[in-house]
Amino acid sequence: MTPAEETLKKYYGYSSFRPGQKEIIEQVSSGRDALVLMPTGGGKSLCYQIPALMLPGCAIVVSPLIALMNDQVEALCANGIPAAAIHSNRDEYTNRELLYDASQGRLKLLYISPERLMLELDHIVERLPISLIAIDEAHCISQWGHDFRPVYTQLSVLKQRFPNVPVMALTATADRLTREDIARALGLNNPFTYIGSFDRPNISLRVMNDPGKKQRLRIIASLIDKYHLDSGIVYCLSRKKTEAMHEALTEMGYKSVCYHAGLLPREREAAQKAFVNGEAQVVCATIAFGMGIDKSNIRWVVHNNIPGNIESYYQEIGRAGRDGLPAEALMFYNFADIITRRSFVDESGRREINNEKLDFMQRYAEATVCRRRILLSYFSEECIDDCGNCDNCRTPRQRFDGTILAQKALSAVIRVNNNEGIQTIVDILRASARKEILDKGYHMLRTYGAGRDLTPSEWNSYILQMIQLGLLEVAYEDNFHLRPTPLGMKVVKGLQKIELTIYEAPVYGKKTSARQEPKHVLSPDEQLLEQLKQLRKKLATEEKVADYVVFSDASLADMVTHQPEDIDAFADISGVSKVKLAKYGKKFLSVIRKHKGLKASPPIGTSQKETLILFDAGMSPEEIALLKKVSLSTIYTHLISWIDEGKLTDFRRLTTLEQYQTVSHLFDTDPDNAFSRLEGAMGIPGYIIRAVLAEKRARTS
Numbered sequence: 263m264t265p266a267e268e269t270l271k272k273y274y275g276y277s278s279f280r281p282g283q284k285e286i287i288e289q290v291s292s293g294r295d296a297l298v299l300m301p302t303g304g305g306k307s308l309c310y311q312i313p314a315l316m317l318p319g320c321a322i323v324v325s326p327l328i329a330l331m332n333d334q335v336e337a338l339c340a341n342g343i344p345a346a347a348i349h350s351n352r353d354e355y356t357n358r359e360l361l362y363d364a365s366q367g368r369l370k371l372l373y374i375s376p377e378r379l380m381l382e383l384d385h386i387v388e389r390l391p392i393s394l395i396a397i398d399e400a401h402c403i404s405q406w407g408h409d410f411r412p413v414y415t416q417l418s419v420l421k422q423r424f425p426n427v428p429v430m431a432l433t434a435t436a437d438r439l440t441r442e443d444i445a446r447a448l449g450l451n452n453p454f455t456y457i458g459s460f461d462r463p464n465i466s467l468r469v470m471n472d473p474g475k476k477q478r479l480r481i482i483a484s485l486i487d488k489y490h491l492d493s494g495i496v497y498c499l500s501r502k503k504t505e506a507m508h509e510a511l512t513e514m515g516y517k518s519v520c521y522h523a524g525l526l527p528r529e530r531e532a533a534q535k536a537f538v539n540g541e542a543q544v545v546c547a548t549i550a551f552g553m554g555i556d557k558s559n560i561r562w563v564v565h566n567n568i569p570g571n572i573e574s575y576y577q578e579i580g581r582a583g584r585d586g587l588p589a590e591a592l593m594f595y596n597f598a599d600i601i602t603r604r605s606f607v608d609e610s611g612r613r614e615i616n617n618e619k620l621d622f623m624q625r626y627a628e629a630t631v632c633r634r635r636i637l638l639s640y641f642s643e644e645c646i647d648d649c650g651n652c653d654n655c656r657t658p659r660q661r662f663d664g665t666i667l668a669q670k671a672l673s674a675v676i677r678v679n680n681n682e683g684i685q686t687i688v689d690i691l692r693a694s695a696r697k698e699i700l701d702k703g704y705h706m707l708r709t710y711g712a713g714r715d716l717t718p719s720e721w722n723s724y725i726l727q728m729i730q731l732g733l734l735e736v737a738y739e740d741n742f743h744l745r746p747t748p749l750g751m752k753v754v755k756g757l758q759k760i761e762l763t764i765y766e767a768p769v770y771g772k773k774t775s776a777r778q779e780p781k782h783v784l785s786p787d788e789q790l791l792e793q794l795k796q797l798r799k800k801l802a803t804e805e806k807v808a809d810y811v812v813f814s815d816a817s818l819a820d821m822v823t824h825q826p827e828d829i830d831a832f833a834d835i836s837g838v839s840k841v842k843l844a845k846y847g848k849k850f851l852s853v854i855r856k857h858k859g860l861k862a863s864p865p866i867g868t869s870q871k872e873t874l875i876l877f878d879a880g881m882s883p884e885e886i887a888l889l890k891k892v893s894l895s896t897i898y899t900h901l902i903s904w905i906d907e908g909k910l911t912d913f914r915r916l917t918t919l920e921q922y923q924t925v926s927h928l929f930d931t932d933p934d935n936a937f938s939r940l941e942g943a944m945g946i947p948g949y950i951i952r953a954v955l956a957e958k959r960a961r962t963s
C-alpha cells in the first residue's frame with residue numbers, strides 16, 4: 263500500500279481510488295500545481311484532503327458557500343481529521359481562535375471564504391504553516407464561466423504571496439475557455455491538469471416541445487408514479503413557478519416540497535431534509551437547490567423551463583442517477599422561456615457572454631443530433647459514437663454520410679488559418695464575390711466554391727451540426743473564429759467518417775434573406791412574434807400609448823408558445839385581461855390564425871363561451887353580434903344558455919327594467935297569451951322575452 267492508499271483507508275475507509283485521484287494526489291503532494299475538472303460527485307474533495315493529511319502544515323481551502331464548508335468540516339471531523347471553517351456566519355472570537363489553532367499546527371484543513379481570505383492574508387502569511395491551497399468552484403474566477411464572482415479575481419495574488427505552496431483549482435464545470443482562464447488567472451505554474459469524464463451514460467436525455475401546462479403535469483406525475491419509491495427534481499424558472507408546481511403536484515396527491523432562495527433558512531433546511539430522507543417524492547426547485555446534495559437515488563430530473571446555459575443544465579441533470587442506475591432527464595422547451603431568459607441576460611451585466619451561452623442552450627434544445635455528443639463536446643470531451651440513450655438517437659432524423667461535406671468545411675477553415683467565423687467560411691465554400699473575400703484573396707483558395715451546390719442555410723445547418731458533434735469549435739475569445747478539433751482533424755485526414763442529419767428548410771416567408779447570420783434567420787416562432795409585435799406597434803400608435811401598454815413582451819411570447827386559435831384559448835394567455843380580450847382579441851387571433859394557415863377569423867358562432875367572455879368583458883349584446891357577425895338573437899341564445907347554467911352574473915344588461923317588468927307581469931297574469939301579445943302589439947323581440955323567462959326560471963329553481 264502507498265502512503266496515500268493508507269491514508270485513504272485510515273481516514274475514509276475506502277479501499278481504492280477513483281479515476282484520477284491517485285495521480286492528482288501524487289502530483290500535488292510532490293509540490294506541483296493542479297487543475298482538476300471532475301463532475302459533481304466525482305470525488306474532488308479527496309484530491310486535496312489526502313495531500314493535506316500527508317503534508318506537514320495546514321491546507322487552506324477556499325470555498326464560496328458557507329453551507330458547503332460546514333458540511334465538509336463536519337464530515338472531516340467525523341472522520342477524526344482536525345478541520346475548521348472561518349466565515350462571516352460565525353462569531354469573531356471563534357474565528358480568531360480557529361486561526362490561532364491553525365497557526366499552532368492543530369488544524370490540517372482550514373476552509374475559508376474568498377472575502378475572508380483576502381482580509382486575513384497578511385495574518386496568514388506570517389503565521390500559518392501552509393501545506394497547500396485548494397480553490398474550490400474555481401470556475402467562479404472566469405468571466406467566461408457561468409458563475410463569475412468578482413471576489414475570486416483577487417485570488418490571483420495567492421501565487422505571488424505563496425510562491426512555494428502548491429495551488430489546486432477544482433471545478434465541476436468548465437468548458438475549454440473557462441479552464442484556460444482559471445489557469446491563467448491563478449498564475450498556475452505548469453499545472454497537472456486532470457479532466458475527468460463527464461459522461462453519465464445512465465441518464466437518458468430528452469427534450470420535448472412544451473405540450474402545455476396540463477400535459478406537462480401529467481408527464482411529471484407519470485415520472486413520480488414510475489419511480490414511486492425514489493425521488494425526482496423539477497427545476498423551474500422562478501420562485502413563483504416553483505410554488506405553483508409544488509401546489510399542483512400536492513393537489514394531485516404527491517408528496518412534494520418546494521425549495522428556492524426566498525425561503526427562510528429554516529424552511530429550506532426542512533425541505534432539503536424531507537427530500538434527503540425520502541419523505542418527499544419530489545422537490546420543486548429553482549437553481550438554488552442541490553448544491554452539496556449527496557442523494558444517490560434521484561431517478562429523474564425535469565426542467566420545466568430551459569436553463570440559461572449548458573453548465574447549469576449539465577450540473578442539474580447530473581444530480582440524477584448518482585448510483586449509476588438508469589435515470590431520466592427531461593426538458594420542456596418553449597420559445598417563451600427563451601425570451602424570458604434573454605431578458606435575464608440583458609439585466610445580467612454580462613450580456614454578450616450570457617447570450618452566447620443561452621444560444622448554445624437553445625441550439626441544444628433544438629438539435630437533431632445525439633444530445634450527449636453535444637454536451638460532451640461542449641466540455642471538449644471527444645466522442646465518436648452516438649449514445650443511443652437520448653431522444654434523437656432513439657428516433658433519429660434522416661441521416662447521410664456527411665464526411666465529404668465536413669471535409670470541405672474543415673479544409674476551408676484550415677486554409678484560412680482558423681481566422682474566420684461561420685459566415686465567411688460559408689461564403690468561401692459558396693464562392694461569394696463579396697469584397698472582403700476578394701480583398702483577402704480567399705478566391706484563390708482550393709476550397710473556394712467547393713460547396714457551391716448547397717444553399718447558405720444548408721451550410722449553416724451543417725456547420726452548426728459539426729460544432730455540436732465536436733468537429734469544430736468556436737473560439738469565443740478570438741472573434742468567434744472556427745477551428746478544427748482533434749476529432750475534426752481525423753475527419754479531414756479521412757480517418758473518421760461522420761453522419762449529419764439532412765437539413766430541412768423551415769417554412770419561411772420569401773423575404774428572409776439567405777445572407778443573414780444563422781442566429782438572425784427567423785424561425786417560424788420568431789416570425790410570428792415579429793408579426794405580433796408589428797400589430798402591437800400599430801395599435802399602440804393608434805391609441806398613442808407605449809407598446810407594452812397593449813401587451814407586454816411576455817404576453818406576446820406566451821401567444822407564440824400557445825398559439826391560441828379562438829377567443830377561449832386566447833383568454834388563457836398571460837396578461838390578457840378581459841378588457842384587452844375584448845379590445846384586441848380578434849386582431850391578435852387573426853395574425854396567429856393566418857400564421858397557422860387557418861382562416862383569419864375563428865369559425866363564427868361556434869363558441870358560446872366566447873360570447874360570455876366578451877359579455878363579461880363589458881361588451882353589449884349588440885356589439886358582440888356585430889363583432890361576431892351573427893344575429894342579435896343568436897347572441898341572446900348563447901347568453902340565455904349561460905343563464906340556465908347559472909354563469910351569467912350581470913343579467914340586467916340584457917333587458918331594460920321596463921321590459922323585464924312588462925314581460926314578467928304578463929306571464930304571471932295571462933301566461934297563455936303572453937308571448938303573442940308581447941311580440942305583437944307591444945313589439946318586444948322574442949329573444950328579450952326568452953331572456954326574461956330564463957332569468958325567472960333561474961330564480962325559482
Ligand code: ADP
Binds near residue numbers: 277283304305306556
Ligand atoms: P465532489 O466534490 O467531486 O462533488 P466528493 O469529493 O464530495 O465529490 O465525493 C463524492 C462522494 O464520493 C463522497 O461521498 C466521497 O466520500 C465519495 N468518494 C470519494 N472518493 C472515493 C473513493 N475513492 N472511494 C469511495 N468513495 C469515494
Ligand code: ZN
Binds near residue numbers: 631632635648655
Ligand atoms: Zn444520443
